[in-house]
Amino acid sequence: MAHYDLSIIGSGSGNSLITPFWDDKRVVLADKGSGSTEAFGGTCLNVGCIPTKMFVRPAALARGPVEAARLNVTQATTDVDFPAMRDRIFSRIDAISAGGRHYRAVEQEFVDLVSEKVTLTGDFSQPPFAFVSDSGVHAEADQMVIAAGSRPALPQVPGIHLPGVHTSDSIMRIEARPEKLLIIGGGYIACEFAGVFSAFGTEVIQVNRSRGLMTAMDADISAAFTAEAHNNWTVHLERAVTNISEQDGGLRVELVTSDGSVERHDVDTVLVAIGRTPNTDLIGAREAGLDVHPDGRLAVDACQRVLIQGEPVEGLYALGDISSPAMLKHVANQEARVVAHNLEHPDRIRPSRQEAIPAAIFSFPEMAQVGLTETQAAEAIGAEHLTTKIQNYGDTAYGWAMEDGEGIFKVIADRRSGQILGAHVMGYQASNLIQPIIQAMSFGQDAYTTARGQYWIHPALMEVTENALLGLEVPIPEDAPL
Numbered sequence: 001m002a003h004y005d006l007s008i009i010g011s012g013s014g015n016s017l018i019t020p021f022w023d024d025k026r027v028v029l030a031d032k033g034s035g036s037t038e039a040f041g042g043t044c045l046n047v048g049c050i051p052t053k054m055f056v057r058p059a060a061l062a063r064g065p066v067e068a069a070r071l072n073v074t075q076a077t078t079d080v081d082f083p084a085m086r087d088r089i090f091s092r093i094d095a096i097s098a099g100g101r102h103y104r105a106v107e108q109e110f111v112d113l114v115s116e117k118v119t120l121t122g123d124f125s126q127p128p129f130a131f132v133s134d135s136g137v138h139a140e141a142d143q144m145v146i147a148a149g150s151r152p153a154l155p156q157v158p159g160i161h162l163p164g165v166h167t168s169d170s171i172m173r174i175e176a177r178p179e180k181l182l183i184i185g186g187g188y189i190a191c192e193f194a195g196v197f198s199a200f201g202t203e204v205i206q207v208n209r210s211r212g213l214m215t216a217m218d219a220d221i222s223a224a225f226t227a228e229a230h231n232n233w234t235v236h237l238e239r240a241v242t243n244i245s246e247q248d249g250g251l252r253v254e255l256v257t258s259d260g261s262v263e264r265h266d267v268d269t270v271l272v273a274i275g276r277t278p279n280t281d282l283i284g285a286r287e288a289g290l291d292v293h294p295d296g297r298l299a300v301d302a303c304q305r306v307l308i309q310g311e312p313v314e315g316l317y318a319l320g321d322i323s324s325p326a327m328l329k330h331v332a333n334q335e336a337r338v339v340a341h342n343l344e345h346p347d348r349i350r351p352s353r354q355e356a357i358p359a360a361i362f363s364f365p366e367m368a369q370v371g372l373t374e375t376q377a378a379e380a381i382g383a384e385h386l387t388t389k390i391q392n393y394g395d396t397a398y399g400w401a402m403e404d405g406e407g408i409f410k411v412i413a414d415r416r417s418g419q420i421l422g423a424h425v426m427g428y429q430a431s432n433l434i435q436p437i438i439q440a441m442s443f444g445q446d447a448y449t450t451a452r453g454q455y456w457i458h459p460a461l462m463e464v465t466e467n468a469l470l471g472l473e474v475p476i477p478e479d480a481p482l
């Protein structure tokens, strides 16, 4: 069996662990590949954040005439060339993926690349830690990082594997833009693709079993987004998919409503987006004795060390979707930076940052969030101690310029101290407007100091953020900035 200094499973965020520190050591990197092309480089690059947002941008342009009409400008989107767009996007992505594979496999002699599915094997209570590949390649190492990610969850309904039924792994490479697309799910992926394909002219039917969309977000944002989605594409709530079958060259999807009646929709394409499953089963984590949460995530301590019977194992780390409750690339990247440090400095390991984790959903409209929802904040410190402000984009100068009628920026703080507890945004550029709040929460700045301790460019859209902060009822110290 080959022996290495470092073994990594997963070429997404795991790939960034191979810093110059390892140049004179031996590293093995195993990856079975992502998506239908089994590409190197993980989810974000190949089937996740990057290609989706490369579709979101042209979708925003395709919607341009709607805003233009509000502003007395007549424009028309006359064509969306989906195949050309798809080929442009993936010609860039596939080249990056292939270059990354070549760099590790060929140019870096100290790295061995195993392009196969691997499974943990042997005793994991102490080093060396070993895996075996499907074809029988054995490798053991003094330190190991499990960064094997997650995959789309599939509902157990008949017809789920029919051609034409897609997940985010395959929908972006389809031959042609669907005429009629039924999307199952009401979370991040479902809402982003509903925004994209509806902008391209596809008839979108979004089906969710709960009473709203994006229900994990603050209730005000979830309600506002659900109302907007109803205006922009067809939304059917409180329905469960029970069957998918082939029908007249297309697909027939059967739904059961909350009162038990059955609905049928004939479409050409289905997208399933009901959450993601951590890949602990694919690596045989339970069989190797590693602690696994009930939801399938690997259990780790604050320093990302994997737990066995509640105790951290020295030199055995996990990061990203396989262990993190927040399946987000910026979270996986931060954890990778921490794990890279801990691998290189086992005598002074550090914890990963779990505070003020933000997220954005690049749908139409865009949404962003950081910190606690109002419900969570009330549970945490008592509703009587909260102050909240919902700032309409439309009540600021740039909002007038946009004739914006939908954008809202909600901020929540502790009225006793001015500590910001959370922010929740829906509207144009939500992912950017929220950044000063992320910064304030990360550096412990109170709401008033954040608002008045700096200039805000007038009349930029960022005045939405400033005004939201100024709308909170928080203490203003005597010597506060003016």
Ligand SMILES: Cc1cc2nc3c(=O)[nH]c(=O)nc-3n(C[C@H](O)[C@H](O)[C@H](O)COP(=O)(O)OP(=O)(O)OC[C@H]3O[C@@H](n4cnc5c(N)ncnc54)[C@H](O)[C@@H]3O)c2cc1C
Pocket (backbone or CB within 6 Å): 009, 010, 011, 012, 013, 014, 030, 031, 032, 033, 034, 041, 042, 043, 044, 045, 047, 048, 049, 050, 052, 053, 116, 117, 118, 119, 147, 148, 149, 150, 168, 189, 279, 282, 283, 319, 320, 321, 322, 326, 327, 328, 329, 330, 331, 332
């Ligand atoms: C459609 C979509 C859009 C997204 N958009 C965003 C976004 O806008 N912003 C954001 O922050 N996050 C987004 N995410 C989430 C983000 O992509 C993930 O959180 C992130 O990529 C996880 O990185 P990772 O390194 O943990 O796993 P991955 O990048 O998934 O890497 C894991 C790798 O391990 C390999 N692997 C798994 N099991 C084995 C095995 N047994 N043997 C060998 N190899 C194995 C996999 O093939 C994969 O290549 C999106 C996700 C999806 C699906």
Ligand SMILES: NC(=O)c1ccc[n+]([C@@H]2O[C@H](COP(=O)([O-])OP(=O)(O)OC[C@H]3O[C@@H](n4cnc5c(N)ncnc54)[C@H](O)[C@@H]3O)[C@@H](O)[C@H]2O)c1
Pocket (backbone or CB within 6 Å): 155, 184, 185, 186, 187, 188, 189, 190, 192, 208, 209, 210, 214, 215, 240, 241, 273, 274, 275, 276, 326, 327, 328, 359, 360, 361, 362
């Ligand atoms: N912009 C981003 O940052 C971004 C984009 C895409 C994905 N992601 C990450 O990927 C994760 C997975 O995304 P997702 O949209 O698949 O999951 P999600 O958890 O965001 O949403 C899942 C949705 O599916 C519904 N659902 C669950 N089980 C169901 C069932 N059996 N039948 C019908 N509906 C069901 C849920 O009610 C929910 O609306 C996200 O949670 C997020 O962490 C992030």
